[in-house]
Amino acid sequence: xxxxxxxxxxxxxxxxxxxxxxxxxxxxKRNGTFFVNFMSxxxxxxxxxxxxxxxxxxxxxxxxxxxxxxxxxxxAKRVADETGIxxxxxxxxxxxxxxxxMTSRAIxxxxxxxxxxxxxxxxxxxxxxxxxxxxxxLNICLLSIPEGDDKPxxxxxxxxxSDVVLxxxxxxxxxxxxxxxxxxxxxxxxNPNAIIIPVSAKNGTxxxxxxxxxxxxxxxxxxxxxxxxx
Amino acid sequence: xxxxxxxxxxxxxxxxxxxxxxxxxxxxKRNGTFFVNFMSxxxxxxxxxxxxxxxxxxxxxxxxxxxxxxxxxxxAKRVADETGIxxxxxxxxxxxxxxxxMTSRAIxxxxxxxxxxxxxxxxxxxxxxxxxxxxxxLNICLLSIPEGDDKPxxxxxxxxxSDVVLxxxxxxxxxxxxxxxxxxxxxxxxNPNAIIIPVSAKNGTxxxxxxxxxxxxxxxxxxxxxxxxx
Numbered sequence: 001x002x003x004x005x006x007x008x009x010x011x012x013x014x015x016x017x018x019x020x021x022x023x024x025x026x027x028x029k030r031n032g033t034f035f036v037n038f039m040s041x042x043x044x045x046x047x048x049x050x051x052x053x054x055x056x057x058x059x060x061x062x063x064x065x066x067x068x069x070x071x072x073x074x075x076a077k078r079v080a081d082e083t084g085i086x087x088x089x090x091x092x093x094x095x096x097x098x099x100x101x102m103t104s105r106a107i108x109x110x111x112x113x114x115x116x117x118x119x120x121x122x123x124x125x126x127x128x129x130x131x132x133x134x135x136x137x138l139n140i141c142l143l144s145i146p147e148g149d150d151k152p153x154x155x156x157x158x159x160x161x162s163d164v165v166l167x168x169x170x171x172x173x174x175x176x177x178x179x180x181x182x183x184x185x186x187x188x189x190x191n192p193n194a195i196i197i198p199v200s201a202k203n204g205t206x207x208x209x210x211x212x213x214x215x216x217x218x219x220x221x222x223x224x225x226x227x228x229x230x
Numbered sequence: 231x232x233x234x235x236x237x238x239x240x241x242x243x244x245x246x247x248x249x250x251x252x253x254x255x256x257x258x259k260r261n262g263t264f265f266v267n268f269m270s271x272x273x274x275x276x277x278x279x280x281x282x283x284x285x286x287x288x289x290x291x292x293x294x295x296x297x298x299x300x301x302x303x304x305x306a307k308r309v310a311d312e313t314g315i316x317x318x319x320x321x322x323x324x325x326x327x328x329x330x331x332m333t334s335r336a337i338x339x340x341x342x343x344x345x346x347x348x349x350x351x352x353x354x355x356x357x358x359x360x361x362x363x364x365x366x367x368l369n370i371c372l373l374s375i376p377e378g379d380d381k382p383x384x385x386x387x388x389x390x391x392s393d394v395v396l397x398x399x400x401x402x403x404x405x406x407x408x409x410x411x412x413x414x415x416x417x418x419x420x421n422p423n424a425i426i427i428p429v430s431a432k433n434g435t436x437x438x439x440x441x442x443x444x445x446x447x448x449x450x451x452x453x454x455x456x457x458x459x460x
Contacts, residue, residue, distance in 0.1 A: 041272045042356050042385060043377025070357070072383040094387070096326055096357040124384065126272050127300070127326040127355050146376035146399065147273025153302040154354065155272060157324070169376065175405050 017132055021100035024107065024135025032225035033115045034218045037136035039158065041151075042124030044144040045168040047075045049201040050121060051082040056211050058085060061116035061218060066090055066106055068098045068123045075121060097128035100135045116218055126155040130162075138217055140164040145172050149183035152190055159187050164195045164213065171200040247362055251330035254337065254365025258348065262455035264448045265348045267366035269388065271381075272354030274374040275398040277305045279431040280351055281312040286441050288315060291346035291448060296320055296336055298328045298353045305351060316340075327358035330365045346448055356385040360392075368447055370394040375402050379413035382420055389417050394425045396440065401430040 028035040040046050047067075054063055065087045067076035076089035088110045092098055103120065112118050120136060122129045141162035143151055146169060152159040159165060165187050167180070180198070187194050195213065199206035258265040270276050277297075284293055295317040297306035306319035318340045322328055333350065342348050350366060352359045371392035373381055376399060382389040389395065395417050397410070410428070417424050425443065429436035 041354070041377075042381050043271060043374070069384055071386055072380075074380055074383055094361075096355070123357070124271070125326070125355055125357050127353070128358065131324075144273070144376065146374065146402070147271075150302075150304055151272055153304055154299055156301055172376070172402075172405055175402055 014131070017099045017101065020104055021133035021135040024100050024104045025137060028107075028112070028118065028135070028137065029221055029224055031113055031115075032222050033112050033118050034138075034214075034221040035118045035120070035136045036138045036140060036214070036217070037120045037122055037134045038140050038142065039122045039126075039129045039162065040124060040142035040168075041126050041144070041147055044124070044142045044147065045201060046121050046124070046142055047078055049142065049166070049168060049199065050119060051079055052201045052204075052207060053210060053214070054079065054083040054085055054119070056207060057117065057214065058083060060215075062114060063117045063119065064088070064110065064112055064115045065119045065121065066103075066110060067121045068092055070094050070123070079121075092123065096123065096125055097132045098122060098134060099132040103134045103136075116222075117214070126151065126158045130155070130158040130160075137221060138163050140166060142166045142168045143183070144168040145170060145176050145178045148176075149179045149186065152183070152186035156190050159190045159194070162191070162194065164197065166206075166210065167196065167198040169200060169202070170198040170205050171203050244361070247329045247331065250334055251363035251365040254330050254334045255367060258337075258342070258365070258367065259451055259454055261343055261345075262452050263342050263345045263348050264368075264444075264451040265342075265350070265366045266368045266370060266444070266447070267350045267352055267364045268370050268372065269352045269356075269359045269392065270354060270372035270398075271356050271374070271377055274354070274372040274377065275431060276351050276354070276372055277308055279372065279396070279398060279429065280349060281309055282431045282434075282437060283440060283444070284309065284313040284315055284349070286437065287347065287444065288313060290445075292344060293347045293349065294318070294340060294342055294345045295349045295351065296333075296340060297351045298322055300324050300353070309351075322353065326353065326355055327362045328352060328364060329362040333364045333366075346452075347444070356381065356388045360385070360388040360390075367451060368393050370396060372396045372398045373413070374398045375400060375406050375408045378406075379409045379416065382413070382416035386420050389420045389424070392421070392424065394427065394443065396436075397426065397428040399430060399432070400428040400435050401433050
């Protein structure tokens with residue numbers, strides 16, 4: 001019964017992981033650094049969206065980025081090349097997710113004290129990353145139009161733990177049978193508070209709305225951070 | 231060090247799993263049933279491709295299909311509705327993969343003795359399913375054009391364990407920056423024997439080639455099965 005074994009271990013790991021995640025979240029708040037976790041399938045456009053987003057925010061905020069991959073460093077290199085910010089590649093040794101233990105060690109090595117925003121580009125996977133709290137203040141999930149409007153039904157946990165869902169590659173809508181109303185209903189049935197924003201990193205649709213959302217979250221953390229110093 | 235714990239468990243599970251997978255493969259060969267495992271990201275077009283493929287093969291062969299999902303039954307229902315064959319939904323309890331223990335139990339419950347072909351539609355995930363041998367005779371992986379040509383670099387194990395890579399949604403090539411030459415090179419660097427076929431389940435491109443490949447594999451199993459009876 002190999003799958004039962006794994007579930008038991010995951011439960012143990014999850015309890016420990018949640019404590020570490022809370023500690024990471026608290027530490028980042030004290031620093032005044034907004035920590036945001038981007039999750040999605042492979043190929044949903046995380047790296048392209050993030051380079052555009054960082055370029056729209058970097059004049060106003062000091063931003064760092066951590067990129068998780070099994071082996072390659074293509075994403076971290078692309079983000080660094082296309083934005084000029086400092087980017088860190090985390091190789092997670094073939095695992096399907098990143099947990100709070102790994103983010104906490106990566107943050108210590110990376111040094112986030114001077115950052116306003118720390119972005120985590122999680123590994124491309126709709127299943128496992130949803131199971132592990134990374135310690136981020138906000139979870140953003142991308143669902144790209146080519147993937148189909150039924151994905152929330154098939155990967156419910158991802159859409160339940162995400163505060164924000166970005167419907168990416170919205171410019172390709174005419175090429176695919178993607179029902180926007182159905183997709184939104186599928187997401188809101190799981191997570192009535194989810195903020196859903198259709199975006200295109202290619203033509204810019206929705207990007208201003210994402211920037212405005214991130215700015216609000218940064219200010220919230222800054223205010224809470226000031227509060228902890230009183 | 232939660233991730234080390236998981237790795238150790240996975241190694242134990244893998245050794246046990248490989249033995250079960252070999253037993254499943256041998257049993258299916260004795261039955262004369264070709265067992266094929268389809269893997270990919272979420273939204274790469276597995277279900278659409280499979281319904282078309284099954285409709286092209288079902289007059290000549292008796293086909294069964296098993297569909298793995300965390301919770302929903304949308305895929306198995308779609309396959310059954312659109313092809314008329316018997317389809318089984320396996321709910322894997324939130325796990326990110328299916329292993330040989332699970333396929334073997336599912337096959338026993340489903341009853342595959344009378345089938346020429348048993349198709350497994352694995353869970354949408356480029357990481358974990360690659361780690362678990364399901365006992366299939368052939369692994370087919372789908373990489374859709376919207377996902378990008380760099381995915382083999384980022385999910386190397388999937389492209390190493392797959393005998394065949396189908397480049398799906400090839401009809402959408404004009405809408406995306408997907409370099410076919412680069413994608414093929416990235417796959418063949420990992421797996422020099424990989425058979426790569428560009429396909430579109432929408433307009434039919436490449437589907438005859440996939441049908442011909444499946445037919446050859448079915449005949450191979452039938453011949454080997456006849457050999458085991460001598």
